[in-house]
Amino acid sequence: MRARSKTHSSQPQQATAAKTSDPRSIAPPIVHSNPVLDRTYRLMHRGDYQAAMGILQSAGRDPSIRNALGVCLLRLGRPADAVAVFRQFVLAPGSVSERSDLSKHYKRNFALALLMNGSPSGALDVLRETRQPDHPAAIRIRDTVKQWEKTLSWLRRLDWKLNRIEPSNCQVPIDFEPGELEDSGLEVHQGQESELVDDERKVRRRKHAKREDAGTGHQEQQRQRNVNPTFRATGPATEAGNRTSDDVAGPTLSV
Incomplete structure (x- = not known):
């Protein structure tokens, strides 16, 4: 991912807070084999993100720990801090390229953090590098950007479409609970998927x-x-296969 440094450092004056519903109405808590993450996920499920952060901040530098910390920050409406957390472990050291050994959902969370921090262009750049355009979370992020585009004036929209330049102090509202704690293919919940x-x-x-x-x-x-x-299938895909030897040879010439 070759994202512009300006894009990643975009700092709106007021971050757009996520519109979240009661997480317990969405899904049961995720069960994790790591006792630290299991305890943290239960706290997050109850909406106690501050308590969860208190555990995560001293729990080490493992990507799953840092990802959970970034998700807490997103759900607390602190996208700038979340961007800093995700950048530290999603990007290769001393580079603006993403690490290839990380799970895709970490990168989608990084993209979402950039979006909530006022950088839809950076979000789309990161999302493109995941190469999973049909993933539901990726679709949801792109749909959010499309809805935001509709709120722009025609001049701002033209500048965005042609040059991928977002307005200053850009704010992109979201209407879902932000952040993936686990890769969606590996999540295990209590009682339901x-x-x-x-x-x-x-x-x-x-x-x-x-x-x-x-x-x-x-x-x-x-x-x-x-x-x-003598069966002849219909349709253009089978037309060539249905031609007889007479069709290929052409009409018989009289001598």
């Missing part, structure tokens, strides 16, 4: 169903050919 896991599985099922439908259609055509040698 997370909303993101369910959404991602639905996307995968639809793609799998399309592949199965395509394969079934091909198998049926092959079966028809085996049963009836």
Whole structure:
């Protein structure tokens, strides 16, 4: 990721606080094998982010610990501090490139922190580098940017579309609880799966169903050919395969 330093250092005068609902109404607390994170996640589930931060700040530098700390800051409406936390472990030391060995959800959280800190261009740059455009969390971030675009004046919108320059003191409101504590494919909740896991599985099922439908259609055509040698499948994809030897040879010339 080659994001502009100006983009990453954008500091709006007043950060846009997240509009969060009661987290207990969204999903049960995440269960984690690490006792520190397990305790922290339970505190966060109750909305006690200050207490969770008190544990995390002295719990070490592991990426999962730093990620949870960054999520706490996002949910407390402190995106500038969250950007600083995510930058420390998401970016390679002494570089503006993202580390390739990290889980994608850390990078999505970094993108969201940039967005909440008034840098939608930086957020989209980071999000693009995750190479998971169909992930529900990535879609949600892009949709938030699109909604923000609609609030711009025509001149500001033109500058954004052409030059990717956001207005000074840019604020992008969000209407969901920010931050992923665990990769959505690995989250384990008490009693039910997370909303993101369910959404991602639905996307995968639809793609799998399309592949199965395509394969079934091909198998049926092959079966028809085996049963009836004169069977001619319809459609442009099979037109070449339906041509007879007379079609290829052309009309017979009389001598």
